[in-house]
Amino acid sequence: MVKSALVMFWARLGSLHGLESVAGAPFWKRWLGQPLSSADTVARVYTLLEVDTLRVGLHHLYTRLKRNKALAGLGGLGVAVIDGHESHASYRRHCSGCLERTIHTEQGDQIQYYHRQVVLMLVSGARADGSALRLLLDLEPQGRGEDEVTAALRLLERVLALYPRAFDVVLADGLYAQAPFFNFLLGQGKHALVVLKDPRRDLYRDAFGLFQLAPPQSGQYRSRHCQWQDVEDLRSWPQVQVPLRVVRSQECYTQGCQLTHQRLTVATEWVWVTTLAAIQAPTARVVQLGHQRWDIENYGFNEMVTGWNCDHVYRHQAQAIVAFLLTAFLAYNLFHAFRLLNLKPQRRHGKPEIFWARLIAAELYTAAGFSASDSSP
Numbered sequence: 001m002v003k004s005a006l007v008m009f010w011a012r013l014g015s016l017h018g019l020e021s022v023a024g025a026p027f028w029k030r031w032l033g034q035p036l037s038s039a040d041t042v043a044r045v046y047t048l049l050e051v052d053t054l055r056v057g058l059h060h061l062y063t064r065l066k067r068n069k070a071l072a073g074l075g076g077l078g079v080a081v082i083d084g085h086e087s088h089a090s091y092r093r094h095c096s097g098c099l100e101r102t103i104h105t106e107q108g109d110q111i112q113y114y115h116r117q118v119v120l121m122l123v124s125g126a127r128a129d130g131s132a133l134r135l136l137l138d139l140e141p142q143g144r145g146e147d148e149v150t151a152a153l154r155l156l157e158r159v160l161a162l163y164p165r166a167f168d169v170v171l172a173d174g175l176y177a178q179a180p181f182f183n184f185l186l187g188q189g190k191h192a193l194v195v196l197k198d199p200r201r202d203l204y205r206d207a208f209g210l211f212q213l214a215p216p217q218s219g220q221y222r223s224r225h226c227q228w229q230d231v232e233d234l235r236s237w238p239q240v241q242v243p244l245r246v247v248r249s250q251e252c253y254t255q256g257c258q259l260t261h262q263r264l265t266v267a268t269e270w271v272w273v274t275t276l277a278a279i280q281a282p283t284a285r286v287v288q289l290g291h292q293r294w295d296i297e298n299y300g301f302n303e304m305v306t307g308w309n310c311d312h313v314y315r316h317q318a319q320a321i322v323a324f325l326l327t328a329f330l331a332y333n334l335f336h337a338f339r340l341l342n343l344k345p346q347r348r349h350g351k352p353e354i355f356w357a358r359l360i361a362a363e364l365y366t367a368a369g370f371s372a373s374d375s376s377p
């Protein structure tokens with residue numbers, strides 16, 4: 001069943017019915033050693049699947065890639081990104097794992113049901129051709145009445161037991177600027193690097209007070225001209241077990257305006273709080289890591305939703321939702337590892353990712369649509 005679902009994701013078939021529609025392809029005999037099961041059977045098995053066996057599969061792939069030196073760190077640091085993602089929402093259908101919220105509409109209040117997961121992505125350094133391998137390691141569903149960080153700590157606890165040396169620092173958005181998150185990572189010998197965005201916080205105010213005293217240093221992030229400020233040893237967040245470091249980056253870049261075709265100058269500002277010392281990560285590295293947090297949005301969630309149809313509800317049942325997502329992670333990791341490491345750069349060149357998915361789908365559709373019995377008059 002898992003092998004069938006992997007092909008469903010690789011060929012981007014979109015649904016279990018899409019999978020069933022290519023059941024006539026001779027490929028299944030070779031791949032499964034038996035005919036493809038019906039959509040209903042796959043869905044039913046997925047409600048009963050032990051999801052931890054999928055996690056073992058994900059770990060196995062990680063170990064192989066690590067051993068083959070395919071997962072270089074960034075400047076000597078292993079880096080992971082954590083973030084929450086809402087996989088779907090519905091007013092009608094719900095299950096025992098659904099979260100609920102009240103939506104105020106013109107027709108009155110309505111209860112909306114949804115699922116949310118916290119996901120951990122491992123980010124590796126760029127390879128010689130500029131490409132980088134990213135692995136979706138694991139996910140944890142957010143339970144009723146708990147916040148995202150609570151689910152994230154559960155996820156990190158499980159991941160760190162299985163992957164104790166996979167990463168040194170965890171990147172996260174402003175929601176994770178919470179003492180339990182920092183203290184948990186410190187307790188595991190890991191670092192946190194998180195967006196700091198609340199100007200009312202003592203730490204923020206103290207850092208900005210110190211920024212006034214020293215001129216910023218000029219720097220460069222990609223094509224952006226930056227002004228950086230960096231202060232260490234801040235003790236104005238006593239709930240966190242160690243003094244903290246705050247880095248601010250004011251960035252300027254030009255962008256083309258679609259309407260007027262003119263170049264516009266855009267200015268942005270980022271502030272991060274981290275447990276990393278300057279000796280472990282100089283200012284430029286902190287700025288790079290701070291921006292790297294977006295990898296989970298740009299290469300993780302966006303691609304999984306638009307490219308892999310991951311927000312589709314393959315079977316609306318709490319365990320099946322986790323099992324299909326973990327299978328999608330396995331498919332994503334294998335697909336990218338294969339594309340980047342097994343295909344020669346000259347074969348990859350000029351072909352978008354979707355080319356390979358369509359190539360896989362083409363084999364299924366061609367053979368399924370034109371079997372010998374169909375072509376006879």
Ligand SMILES: [Zn+2]
Nearest residue numbers: 094095097098
């Ligand atoms: Zn549900």
